[in-house]
Amino acid sequence: MHLSDFKKVFFEKLSDFYPETEVQSFYFLLTQHYLGKTRLDLALEPKYELSEEQREQFQKALLRLKKYEPVQHILEETEFYGLRFKVSKEVLIPRPETEELVSWILEDLASEEKSIRILDIGSGSGCIPVSLAKNLNTAEVHSWDVSEEALKIAIFNAKINNVNVDFQLKDIMKTVDLEQQYDLIVSNPPYVRNLEKKEMHSNVLDHEPELALYVDDEDALIFYRKISxxxxxxxxxxxxxxxEINQYLGKETLRLVQGFGFEAELKKDIFGNDRMLKAIRINGGEL
Ligand SMILES: C[S@@+](CC[C@H](N)C(=O)[O-])C[C@H]1O[C@@H](n2cnc3c(N)ncnc32)[C@H](O)[C@@H]1O
Structure with a gap:
Protein backbone atom coordinates (compact mmCIF):
# COMPACT_ATOMS: atom_id res chain seq x y z
CA MET A 1 0.00 0.00 0.00
CA HIS A 2 1.29 3.49 -0.84
CA LEU A 3 1.67 5.78 2.14
CA SER A 4 -0.33 8.41 0.25
CA ASP A 5 -3.31 6.00 0.07
CA PHE A 6 -3.05 5.31 3.77
CA LYS A 7 -2.86 9.05 4.44
CA LYS A 8 -6.25 9.54 2.76
CA VAL A 9 -7.83 6.79 4.89
CA PHE A 10 -6.18 8.18 8.05
CA PHE A 11 -7.55 11.69 7.50
CA GLU A 12 -11.02 10.43 6.52
CA LYS A 13 -11.38 8.10 9.50
CA LEU A 14 -10.25 10.67 12.04
CA SER A 15 -12.14 13.64 10.65
CA ASP A 16 -15.14 13.02 12.93
CA PHE A 17 -12.91 12.80 15.99
CA TYR A 18 -10.38 15.64 15.76
CA PRO A 19 -9.85 18.96 13.95
CA GLU A 20 -7.84 18.61 10.73
CA THR A 21 -4.76 20.37 12.10
CA GLU A 22 -4.58 17.86 14.93
CA VAL A 23 -4.95 14.89 12.54
CA GLN A 24 -2.14 16.38 10.49
CA SER A 25 0.07 16.66 13.52
CA PHE A 26 -0.67 12.99 14.48
CA TYR A 27 0.13 11.88 10.95
CA PHE A 28 3.53 13.55 10.90
CA LEU A 29 4.40 12.35 14.40
CA LEU A 30 3.58 8.78 13.40
CA THR A 31 5.47 8.91 10.10
CA GLN A 32 8.49 10.40 11.85
CA HIS A 33 8.36 7.73 14.55
CA TYR A 34 7.54 4.61 12.51
CA LEU A 35 9.32 5.46 9.26
CA GLY A 36 11.98 7.93 10.42
CA LYS A 37 10.77 10.31 7.71
CA THR A 38 10.38 14.05 8.05
CA ARG A 39 7.65 16.03 6.30
CA LEU A 40 10.17 17.03 3.66
CA ASP A 41 11.28 13.40 3.06
CA LEU A 42 7.63 12.46 2.55
CA ALA A 43 7.05 15.29 0.11
CA LEU A 44 10.03 14.03 -1.91
CA GLU A 45 8.79 10.43 -1.90
CA PRO A 46 5.08 10.59 -2.85
CA LYS A 47 5.09 6.90 -3.82
CA TYR A 48 6.59 5.58 -0.56
CA GLU A 49 5.46 1.97 -0.18
CA LEU A 50 4.45 0.74 3.29
CA SER A 51 5.54 -2.75 4.29
CA GLU A 52 2.88 -5.04 5.75
CA GLU A 53 4.36 -4.52 9.23
CA GLN A 54 4.32 -0.73 8.87
CA ARG A 55 0.75 -0.78 7.58
CA GLU A 56 -0.28 -2.76 10.68
CA GLN A 57 1.48 -0.28 12.97
CA PHE A 58 -0.33 2.65 11.39
CA GLN A 59 -3.64 0.78 11.45
CA LYS A 60 -3.28 0.04 15.19
CA ALA A 61 -2.38 3.68 15.89
CA LEU A 62 -5.44 4.80 13.95
CA LEU A 63 -7.73 2.59 16.04
CA ARG A 64 -6.20 3.87 19.29
CA LEU A 65 -6.57 7.49 18.19
CA LYS A 66 -10.25 6.79 17.51
CA LYS A 67 -10.52 5.82 21.19
CA TYR A 68 -8.98 9.19 22.09
CA GLU A 69 -5.74 7.67 23.35
CA PRO A 70 -3.08 10.39 23.45
CA VAL A 71 -0.67 10.06 20.54
CA GLN A 72 2.20 10.26 23.06
CA HIS A 73 0.93 7.04 24.68
CA ILE A 74 0.83 5.34 21.30
CA LEU A 75 4.40 6.41 20.59
CA GLU A 76 5.36 5.87 24.28
CA GLU A 77 7.41 9.05 24.14
CA THR A 78 7.28 12.77 23.63
CA GLU A 79 9.59 15.73 23.20
CA PHE A 80 10.05 18.36 25.87
CA TYR A 81 12.47 21.25 25.72
CA GLY A 82 14.22 19.55 22.79
CA LEU A 83 14.75 16.33 24.76
CA ARG A 84 13.16 12.89 24.44
CA PHE A 85 10.98 11.62 27.30
CA LYS A 86 9.37 8.23 27.77
CA VAL A 87 5.75 8.53 28.91
CA SER A 88 3.13 6.09 30.13
CA LYS A 89 -0.28 6.08 31.82
CA GLU A 90 1.49 6.64 35.13
CA VAL A 91 2.79 10.13 34.34
CA LEU A 92 1.37 13.37 33.08
CA ILE A 93 2.29 13.97 29.46
CA PRO A 94 4.56 17.05 29.61
CA ARG A 95 2.76 20.16 28.40
CA PRO A 96 3.97 23.14 26.34
CA GLU A 97 3.10 25.52 29.21
CA THR A 98 5.56 23.62 31.41
CA GLU A 99 8.22 24.20 28.75
CA GLU A 100 7.46 27.91 29.13
CA LEU A 101 8.06 27.59 32.88
CA VAL A 102 11.42 25.87 32.28
CA SER A 103 12.33 28.60 29.77
CA TRP A 104 11.54 31.31 32.33
CA ILE A 105 13.74 29.64 34.93
CA LEU A 106 16.63 29.17 32.51
CA GLU A 107 16.40 32.78 31.30
CA ASP A 108 16.52 33.97 34.91
CA LEU A 109 19.54 31.78 35.61
CA ALA A 110 21.39 32.67 32.41
CA SER A 111 23.95 34.81 34.25
CA GLU A 112 24.18 32.56 37.32
CA GLU A 113 27.74 31.43 37.84
CA LYS A 114 27.70 29.59 41.14
CA SER A 115 26.46 26.04 41.51
CA ILE A 116 22.90 26.05 42.79
CA ARG A 117 20.70 23.51 44.55
CA ILE A 118 17.28 22.95 43.01
CA LEU A 119 14.25 21.02 44.26
CA ASP A 120 11.39 20.06 41.93
CA ILE A 121 8.19 18.86 43.62
CA GLY A 122 6.01 16.41 41.66
CA SER A 123 8.47 14.79 39.23
CA GLY A 124 5.98 13.13 36.84
CA SER A 125 7.97 12.17 33.74
CA GLY A 126 10.92 14.13 35.12
CA CYS A 127 10.53 16.75 32.40
CA ILE A 128 11.32 19.73 34.68
CA PRO A 129 14.32 18.39 36.63
CA VAL A 130 15.84 16.62 33.63
CA SER A 131 15.65 19.66 31.35
CA LEU A 132 17.02 21.90 34.12
CA ALA A 133 19.88 19.49 34.83
CA LYS A 134 20.64 19.23 31.11
CA ASN A 135 20.90 23.00 30.76
CA LEU A 136 22.60 23.85 34.07
CA ASN A 137 25.79 21.83 34.16
CA THR A 138 26.77 22.67 37.71
CA ALA A 139 23.35 22.56 39.38
CA GLU A 140 22.50 19.94 42.00
CA VAL A 141 18.97 18.83 41.10
CA HIS A 142 16.55 16.98 43.40
CA SER A 143 13.03 15.90 42.51
CA TRP A 144 10.30 14.26 44.62
CA ASP A 145 7.08 12.45 43.78
CA VAL A 146 4.60 10.42 45.78
CA SER A 147 4.14 7.97 42.89
CA GLU A 148 6.61 5.10 42.69
CA GLU A 149 5.55 4.35 39.11
CA ALA A 150 6.13 7.95 38.03
CA LEU A 151 9.58 7.91 39.62
CA LYS A 152 10.58 4.81 37.63
CA ILE A 153 9.78 6.69 34.41
CA ALA A 154 11.52 9.87 35.62
CA ILE A 155 14.68 7.91 36.53
CA PHE A 156 14.65 6.30 33.09
CA ASN A 157 14.31 9.73 31.47
CA ALA A 158 17.25 11.13 33.43
CA LYS A 159 19.30 8.17 32.23
CA ILE A 160 18.45 8.47 28.51
CA ASN A 161 19.18 12.19 28.68
CA ASN A 162 22.48 11.63 30.48
CA VAL A 163 21.84 13.76 33.56
CA ASN A 164 22.08 13.25 37.30
CA VAL A 165 18.94 14.00 39.28
CA ASP A 166 18.38 12.81 42.84
CA PHE A 167 14.82 11.42 42.69
CA GLN A 168 13.05 10.52 45.91
CA LEU A 169 9.71 8.99 46.86
CA LYS A 170 8.09 11.58 49.14
CA ASP A 171 4.62 12.82 49.92
CA ILE A 172 4.94 16.59 50.05
CA MET A 173 1.70 16.90 51.99
CA LYS A 174 3.24 14.85 54.80
CA THR A 175 6.58 16.66 54.73
CA VAL A 176 7.30 18.94 57.67
CA ASP A 177 10.70 20.18 56.60
CA LEU A 178 12.66 20.04 53.33
CA GLU A 179 15.77 19.18 55.39
CA GLN A 180 18.19 21.39 53.51
CA GLN A 181 18.30 24.88 52.04
CA TYR A 182 17.61 25.34 48.34
CA ASP A 183 18.41 28.17 45.91
CA LEU A 184 15.41 27.35 43.78
CA ILE A 185 12.22 25.36 44.28
CA VAL A 186 9.92 24.59 41.37
CA SER A 187 6.64 22.75 41.16
CA ASN A 188 3.87 21.97 38.73
CA PRO A 189 1.55 20.41 41.30
CA PRO A 190 -1.98 19.04 40.76
CA TYR A 191 -4.32 22.01 40.28
CA VAL A 192 -7.36 21.05 38.18
CA ARG A 193 -10.69 21.39 40.02
CA ASN A 194 -13.49 18.89 39.44
CA LEU A 195 -15.60 21.77 38.17
CA GLU A 196 -13.06 22.21 35.35
CA LYS A 197 -13.39 18.60 34.18
CA LYS A 198 -16.21 19.52 31.81
CA GLU A 199 -13.73 21.62 29.78
CA MET A 200 -11.39 18.68 29.37
CA HIS A 201 -11.24 16.25 26.48
CA SER A 202 -11.55 12.51 26.91
CA ASN A 203 -7.92 12.00 25.87
CA VAL A 204 -7.01 13.66 29.21
CA LEU A 205 -9.97 12.54 31.34
CA ASP A 206 -9.71 8.84 30.44
CA HIS A 207 -5.99 8.41 29.93
CA GLU A 208 -4.00 10.61 32.30
CA PRO A 209 -3.32 9.95 36.01
CA GLU A 210 -5.83 11.47 38.44
CA LEU A 211 -3.12 11.81 41.09
CA ALA A 212 -1.20 14.17 38.82
CA LEU A 213 -4.09 16.42 37.95
CA TYR A 214 -6.95 16.89 40.36
CA VAL A 215 -7.61 18.73 43.59
CA ASP A 216 -10.77 19.34 45.61
CA ASP A 217 -12.89 22.24 44.41
CA GLU A 218 -13.02 23.52 47.99
CA ASP A 219 -9.27 23.68 48.46
CA ALA A 220 -7.72 23.98 45.01
CA LEU A 221 -4.55 25.69 46.26
CA ILE A 222 -3.69 23.05 48.84
CA PHE A 223 -0.35 22.17 47.19
CA TYR A 224 0.61 25.83 46.70
CA ARG A 225 -0.04 26.56 50.39
CA LYS A 226 1.99 23.57 51.58
CA ILE A 227 4.92 24.18 49.20
CA SER A 228 5.00 27.93 49.96
CA GLU A 244 2.92 26.44 37.15
CA ILE A 245 -0.57 27.56 38.18
CA ASN A 246 -4.25 27.16 37.42
CA GLN A 247 -5.02 29.91 34.89
CA TYR A 248 -8.31 30.73 36.63
CA LEU A 249 -6.69 31.18 40.04
CA GLY A 250 -3.80 33.53 39.25
CA LYS A 251 -4.71 36.32 41.66
CA GLU A 252 -5.64 33.92 44.47
CA THR A 253 -2.36 32.01 44.06
CA LEU A 254 -0.39 35.27 43.99
CA ARG A 255 -2.05 36.48 47.22
CA LEU A 256 -1.45 33.14 48.89
CA VAL A 257 2.26 33.15 48.07
CA GLN A 258 2.64 36.81 49.10
CA GLY A 259 1.03 35.87 52.42
CA PHE A 260 4.12 33.74 53.15
CA GLY A 261 6.35 36.81 52.85
CA PHE A 262 7.46 36.32 49.23
CA GLU A 263 7.77 39.02 46.61
CA ALA A 264 5.80 37.43 43.78
CA GLU A 265 4.74 37.99 40.18
CA LEU A 266 2.54 36.22 37.64
CA LYS A 267 3.49 35.44 34.06
CA LYS A 268 1.18 34.69 31.16
CA ASP A 269 1.65 31.81 28.72
CA ILE A 270 1.68 32.32 24.95
CA PHE A 271 -2.13 32.27 24.95
CA GLY A 272 -2.32 35.17 27.40
CA ASN A 273 -3.41 33.08 30.41
CA ASP A 274 -1.93 33.52 33.89
CA ARG A 275 0.01 30.29 33.97
CA MET A 276 3.25 30.78 35.91
CA LEU A 277 4.31 32.42 39.13
CA LYS A 278 7.72 33.40 40.44
CA ALA A 279 8.34 34.30 44.08
CA ILE A 280 11.52 35.56 45.73
CA ARG A 281 12.23 34.97 49.37
CA ILE A 282 13.09 38.42 50.60
CA ASN A 283 13.00 38.01 54.37
CA GLY A 284 15.85 36.33 56.18
CA GLY A 285 13.84 34.11 58.50
CA GLU A 286 10.85 31.93 58.87
CA LEU A 287 7.47 33.65 59.16
C1 LIG B 1 0.77 18.07 37.38
S1 LIG B 1 1.82 16.68 37.59
C2 LIG B 1 3.35 17.38 37.07
C3 LIG B 1 4.34 16.39 36.58
C4 LIG B 1 5.59 17.01 35.91
N1 LIG B 1 6.32 17.84 36.85
C5 LIG B 1 5.18 17.84 34.70
O1 LIG B 1 5.27 19.07 34.79
O2 LIG B 1 4.78 17.25 33.69
C6 LIG B 1 1.94 16.61 39.36
C7 LIG B 1 2.84 15.53 39.94
O3 LIG B 1 2.76 15.63 41.38
C8 LIG B 1 2.74 14.33 41.94
N2 LIG B 1 2.08 14.40 43.25
C9 LIG B 1 0.75 14.39 43.53
N3 LIG B 1 0.56 14.45 44.86
C10 LIG B 1 1.79 14.51 45.43
C11 LIG B 1 2.26 14.56 46.78
N4 LIG B 1 1.40 14.58 47.80
N5 LIG B 1 3.58 14.59 47.02
C12 LIG B 1 4.47 14.57 45.97
N6 LIG B 1 4.09 14.52 44.67
C13 LIG B 1 2.77 14.48 44.40
C14 LIG B 1 1.98 13.49 40.93
O4 LIG B 1 2.29 12.11 41.08
C15 LIG B 1 2.44 14.09 39.61
O5 LIG B 1 3.56 13.40 39.11
Whole structure:
Protein backbone atom coordinates (compact mmCIF):
# COMPACT_ATOMS: atom_id res chain seq x y z
CA MET A 1 0.00 0.00 0.00
CA HIS A 2 1.29 3.49 -0.84
CA LEU A 3 1.67 5.78 2.14
CA SER A 4 -0.33 8.41 0.25
CA ASP A 5 -3.31 6.00 0.07
CA PHE A 6 -3.05 5.31 3.77
CA LYS A 7 -2.86 9.05 4.44
CA LYS A 8 -6.25 9.54 2.76
CA VAL A 9 -7.83 6.79 4.89
CA PHE A 10 -6.18 8.18 8.05
CA PHE A 11 -7.55 11.69 7.50
CA GLU A 12 -11.02 10.43 6.52
CA LYS A 13 -11.38 8.10 9.50
CA LEU A 14 -10.25 10.67 12.04
CA SER A 15 -12.14 13.64 10.65
CA ASP A 16 -15.14 13.02 12.93
CA PHE A 17 -12.91 12.80 15.99
CA TYR A 18 -10.38 15.64 15.76
CA PRO A 19 -9.85 18.96 13.95
CA GLU A 20 -7.84 18.61 10.73
CA THR A 21 -4.76 20.37 12.10
CA GLU A 22 -4.58 17.86 14.93
CA VAL A 23 -4.95 14.89 12.54
CA GLN A 24 -2.14 16.38 10.49
CA SER A 25 0.07 16.66 13.52
CA PHE A 26 -0.67 12.99 14.48
CA TYR A 27 0.13 11.88 10.95
CA PHE A 28 3.53 13.55 10.90
CA LEU A 29 4.40 12.35 14.40
CA LEU A 30 3.58 8.78 13.40
CA THR A 31 5.47 8.91 10.10
CA GLN A 32 8.49 10.40 11.85
CA HIS A 33 8.36 7.73 14.55
CA TYR A 34 7.54 4.61 12.51
CA LEU A 35 9.32 5.46 9.26
CA GLY A 36 11.98 7.93 10.42
CA LYS A 37 10.77 10.31 7.71
CA THR A 38 10.38 14.05 8.05
CA ARG A 39 7.65 16.03 6.30
CA LEU A 40 10.17 17.03 3.66
CA ASP A 41 11.28 13.40 3.06
CA LEU A 42 7.63 12.46 2.55
CA ALA A 43 7.05 15.29 0.11
CA LEU A 44 10.03 14.03 -1.91
CA GLU A 45 8.79 10.43 -1.90
CA PRO A 46 5.08 10.59 -2.85
CA LYS A 47 5.09 6.90 -3.82
CA TYR A 48 6.59 5.58 -0.56
CA GLU A 49 5.46 1.97 -0.18
CA LEU A 50 4.45 0.74 3.29
CA SER A 51 5.54 -2.75 4.29
CA GLU A 52 2.88 -5.04 5.75
CA GLU A 53 4.36 -4.52 9.23
CA GLN A 54 4.32 -0.73 8.87
CA ARG A 55 0.75 -0.78 7.58
CA GLU A 56 -0.28 -2.76 10.68
CA GLN A 57 1.48 -0.28 12.97
CA PHE A 58 -0.33 2.65 11.39
CA GLN A 59 -3.64 0.78 11.45
CA LYS A 60 -3.28 0.04 15.19
CA ALA A 61 -2.38 3.68 15.89
CA LEU A 62 -5.44 4.80 13.95
CA LEU A 63 -7.73 2.59 16.04
CA ARG A 64 -6.20 3.87 19.29
CA LEU A 65 -6.57 7.49 18.19
CA LYS A 66 -10.25 6.79 17.51
CA LYS A 67 -10.52 5.82 21.19
CA TYR A 68 -8.98 9.19 22.09
CA GLU A 69 -5.74 7.67 23.35
CA PRO A 70 -3.08 10.39 23.45
CA VAL A 71 -0.67 10.06 20.54
CA GLN A 72 2.20 10.26 23.06
CA HIS A 73 0.93 7.04 24.68
CA ILE A 74 0.83 5.34 21.30
CA LEU A 75 4.40 6.41 20.59
CA GLU A 76 5.36 5.87 24.28
CA GLU A 77 7.41 9.05 24.14
CA THR A 78 7.28 12.77 23.63
CA GLU A 79 9.59 15.73 23.20
CA PHE A 80 10.05 18.36 25.87
CA TYR A 81 12.47 21.25 25.72
CA GLY A 82 14.22 19.55 22.79
CA LEU A 83 14.75 16.33 24.76
CA ARG A 84 13.16 12.89 24.44
CA PHE A 85 10.98 11.62 27.30
CA LYS A 86 9.37 8.23 27.77
CA VAL A 87 5.75 8.53 28.91
CA SER A 88 3.13 6.09 30.13
CA LYS A 89 -0.28 6.08 31.82
CA GLU A 90 1.49 6.64 35.13
CA VAL A 91 2.79 10.13 34.34
CA LEU A 92 1.37 13.37 33.08
CA ILE A 93 2.29 13.97 29.46
CA PRO A 94 4.56 17.05 29.61
CA ARG A 95 2.76 20.16 28.40
CA PRO A 96 3.97 23.14 26.34
CA GLU A 97 3.10 25.52 29.21
CA THR A 98 5.56 23.62 31.41
CA GLU A 99 8.22 24.20 28.75
CA GLU A 100 7.46 27.91 29.13
CA LEU A 101 8.06 27.59 32.88
CA VAL A 102 11.42 25.87 32.28
CA SER A 103 12.33 28.60 29.77
CA TRP A 104 11.54 31.31 32.33
CA ILE A 105 13.74 29.64 34.93
CA LEU A 106 16.63 29.17 32.51
CA GLU A 107 16.40 32.78 31.30
CA ASP A 108 16.52 33.97 34.91
CA LEU A 109 19.54 31.78 35.61
CA ALA A 110 21.39 32.67 32.41
CA SER A 111 23.95 34.81 34.25
CA GLU A 112 24.18 32.56 37.32
CA GLU A 113 27.74 31.43 37.84
CA LYS A 114 27.70 29.59 41.14
CA SER A 115 26.46 26.04 41.51
CA ILE A 116 22.90 26.05 42.79
CA ARG A 117 20.70 23.51 44.55
CA ILE A 118 17.28 22.95 43.01
CA LEU A 119 14.25 21.02 44.26
CA ASP A 120 11.39 20.06 41.93
CA ILE A 121 8.19 18.86 43.62
CA GLY A 122 6.01 16.41 41.66
CA SER A 123 8.47 14.79 39.23
CA GLY A 124 5.98 13.13 36.84
CA SER A 125 7.97 12.17 33.74
CA GLY A 126 10.92 14.13 35.12
CA CYS A 127 10.53 16.75 32.40
CA ILE A 128 11.32 19.73 34.68
CA PRO A 129 14.32 18.39 36.63
CA VAL A 130 15.84 16.62 33.63
CA SER A 131 15.65 19.66 31.35
CA LEU A 132 17.02 21.90 34.12
CA ALA A 133 19.88 19.49 34.83
CA LYS A 134 20.64 19.23 31.11
CA ASN A 135 20.90 23.00 30.76
CA LEU A 136 22.60 23.85 34.07
CA ASN A 137 25.79 21.83 34.16
CA THR A 138 26.77 22.67 37.71
CA ALA A 139 23.35 22.56 39.38
CA GLU A 140 22.50 19.94 42.00
CA VAL A 141 18.97 18.83 41.10
CA HIS A 142 16.55 16.98 43.40
CA SER A 143 13.03 15.90 42.51
CA TRP A 144 10.30 14.26 44.62
CA ASP A 145 7.08 12.45 43.78
CA VAL A 146 4.60 10.42 45.78
CA SER A 147 4.14 7.97 42.89
CA GLU A 148 6.61 5.10 42.69
CA GLU A 149 5.55 4.35 39.11
CA ALA A 150 6.13 7.95 38.03
CA LEU A 151 9.58 7.91 39.62
CA LYS A 152 10.58 4.81 37.63
CA ILE A 153 9.78 6.69 34.41
CA ALA A 154 11.52 9.87 35.62
CA ILE A 155 14.68 7.91 36.53
CA PHE A 156 14.65 6.30 33.09
CA ASN A 157 14.31 9.73 31.47
CA ALA A 158 17.25 11.13 33.43
CA LYS A 159 19.30 8.17 32.23
CA ILE A 160 18.45 8.47 28.51
CA ASN A 161 19.18 12.19 28.68
CA ASN A 162 22.48 11.63 30.48
CA VAL A 163 21.84 13.76 33.56
CA ASN A 164 22.08 13.25 37.30
CA VAL A 165 18.94 14.00 39.28
CA ASP A 166 18.38 12.81 42.84
CA PHE A 167 14.82 11.42 42.69
CA GLN A 168 13.05 10.52 45.91
CA LEU A 169 9.71 8.99 46.86
CA LYS A 170 8.09 11.58 49.14
CA ASP A 171 4.62 12.82 49.92
CA ILE A 172 4.94 16.59 50.05
CA MET A 173 1.70 16.90 51.99
CA LYS A 174 3.24 14.85 54.80
CA THR A 175 6.58 16.66 54.73
CA VAL A 176 7.30 18.94 57.67
CA ASP A 177 10.70 20.18 56.60
CA LEU A 178 12.66 20.04 53.33
CA GLU A 179 15.77 19.18 55.39
CA GLN A 180 18.19 21.39 53.51
CA GLN A 181 18.30 24.88 52.04
CA TYR A 182 17.61 25.34 48.34
CA ASP A 183 18.41 28.17 45.91
CA LEU A 184 15.41 27.35 43.78
CA ILE A 185 12.22 25.36 44.28
CA VAL A 186 9.92 24.59 41.37
CA SER A 187 6.64 22.75 41.16
CA ASN A 188 3.87 21.97 38.73
CA PRO A 189 1.55 20.41 41.30
CA PRO A 190 -1.98 19.04 40.76
CA TYR A 191 -4.32 22.01 40.28
CA VAL A 192 -7.36 21.05 38.18
CA ARG A 193 -10.69 21.39 40.02
CA ASN A 194 -13.49 18.89 39.44
CA LEU A 195 -15.60 21.77 38.17
CA GLU A 196 -13.06 22.21 35.35
CA LYS A 197 -13.39 18.60 34.18
CA LYS A 198 -16.21 19.52 31.81
CA GLU A 199 -13.73 21.62 29.78
CA MET A 200 -11.39 18.68 29.37
CA HIS A 201 -11.24 16.25 26.48
CA SER A 202 -11.55 12.51 26.91
CA ASN A 203 -7.92 12.00 25.87
CA VAL A 204 -7.01 13.66 29.21
CA LEU A 205 -9.97 12.54 31.34
CA ASP A 206 -9.71 8.84 30.44
CA HIS A 207 -5.99 8.41 29.93
CA GLU A 208 -4.00 10.61 32.30
CA PRO A 209 -3.32 9.95 36.01
CA GLU A 210 -5.83 11.47 38.44
CA LEU A 211 -3.12 11.81 41.09
CA ALA A 212 -1.20 14.17 38.82
CA LEU A 213 -4.09 16.42 37.95
CA TYR A 214 -6.95 16.89 40.36
CA VAL A 215 -7.61 18.73 43.59
CA ASP A 216 -10.77 19.34 45.61
CA ASP A 217 -12.89 22.24 44.41
CA GLU A 218 -13.02 23.52 47.99
CA ASP A 219 -9.27 23.68 48.46
CA ALA A 220 -7.72 23.98 45.01
CA LEU A 221 -4.55 25.69 46.26
CA ILE A 222 -3.69 23.05 48.84
CA PHE A 223 -0.35 22.17 47.19
CA TYR A 224 0.61 25.83 46.70
CA ARG A 225 -0.04 26.56 50.39
CA LYS A 226 1.99 23.57 51.58
CA ILE A 227 4.92 24.18 49.20
CA SER A 228 5.00 27.93 49.96
CA UNK A 229 5.02 27.18 53.70
CA UNK A 230 7.95 24.77 53.27
CA UNK A 231 9.77 27.15 50.91
CA UNK A 232 9.41 30.00 53.42
CA UNK A 233 11.65 27.93 55.72
CA UNK A 234 13.91 26.08 53.30
CA UNK A 235 14.58 28.53 50.51
CA UNK A 236 17.74 30.62 50.92
CA UNK A 237 17.20 34.35 51.29
CA UNK A 238 17.05 35.71 47.73
CA UNK A 239 16.15 32.22 46.51
CA UNK A 240 13.24 31.71 44.15
CA UNK A 241 10.11 29.64 43.99
CA UNK A 242 8.49 28.92 40.61
CA UNK A 243 5.05 27.44 40.08
CA GLU A 244 2.92 26.44 37.15
CA ILE A 245 -0.57 27.56 38.18
CA ASN A 246 -4.25 27.16 37.42
CA GLN A 247 -5.02 29.91 34.89
CA TYR A 248 -8.31 30.73 36.63
CA LEU A 249 -6.69 31.18 40.04
CA GLY A 250 -3.80 33.53 39.25
CA LYS A 251 -4.71 36.32 41.66
CA GLU A 252 -5.64 33.92 44.47
CA THR A 253 -2.36 32.01 44.06
CA LEU A 254 -0.39 35.27 43.99
CA ARG A 255 -2.05 36.48 47.22
CA LEU A 256 -1.45 33.14 48.89
CA VAL A 257 2.26 33.15 48.07
CA GLN A 258 2.64 36.81 49.10
CA GLY A 259 1.03 35.87 52.42
CA PHE A 260 4.12 33.74 53.15
CA GLY A 261 6.35 36.81 52.85
CA PHE A 262 7.46 36.32 49.23
CA GLU A 263 7.77 39.02 46.61
CA ALA A 264 5.80 37.43 43.78
CA GLU A 265 4.74 37.99 40.18
CA LEU A 266 2.54 36.22 37.64
CA LYS A 267 3.49 35.44 34.06
CA LYS A 268 1.18 34.69 31.16
CA ASP A 269 1.65 31.81 28.72
CA ILE A 270 1.68 32.32 24.95
CA PHE A 271 -2.13 32.27 24.95
CA GLY A 272 -2.32 35.17 27.40
CA ASN A 273 -3.41 33.08 30.41
CA ASP A 274 -1.93 33.52 33.89
CA ARG A 275 0.01 30.29 33.97
CA MET A 276 3.25 30.78 35.91
CA LEU A 277 4.31 32.42 39.13
CA LYS A 278 7.72 33.40 40.44
CA ALA A 279 8.34 34.30 44.08
CA ILE A 280 11.52 35.56 45.73
CA ARG A 281 12.23 34.97 49.37
CA ILE A 282 13.09 38.42 50.60
CA ASN A 283 13.00 38.01 54.37
CA GLY A 284 15.85 36.33 56.18
CA GLY A 285 13.84 34.11 58.50
CA GLU A 286 10.85 31.93 58.87
CA LEU A 287 7.47 33.65 59.16
C1 LIG B 1 0.77 18.07 37.38
S1 LIG B 1 1.82 16.68 37.59
C2 LIG B 1 3.35 17.38 37.07
C3 LIG B 1 4.34 16.39 36.58
C4 LIG B 1 5.59 17.01 35.91
N1 LIG B 1 6.32 17.84 36.85
C5 LIG B 1 5.18 17.84 34.70
O1 LIG B 1 5.27 19.07 34.79
O2 LIG B 1 4.78 17.25 33.69
C6 LIG B 1 1.94 16.61 39.36
C7 LIG B 1 2.84 15.53 39.94
O3 LIG B 1 2.76 15.63 41.38
C8 LIG B 1 2.74 14.33 41.94
N2 LIG B 1 2.08 14.40 43.25
C9 LIG B 1 0.75 14.39 43.53
N3 LIG B 1 0.56 14.45 44.86
C10 LIG B 1 1.79 14.51 45.43
C11 LIG B 1 2.26 14.56 46.78
N4 LIG B 1 1.40 14.58 47.80
N5 LIG B 1 3.58 14.59 47.02
C12 LIG B 1 4.47 14.57 45.97
N6 LIG B 1 4.09 14.52 44.67
C13 LIG B 1 2.77 14.48 44.40
C14 LIG B 1 1.98 13.49 40.93
O4 LIG B 1 2.29 12.11 41.08
C15 LIG B 1 2.44 14.09 39.61
O5 LIG B 1 3.56 13.40 39.11
Missing amino acids: ELAAKNLKTGGSLYF
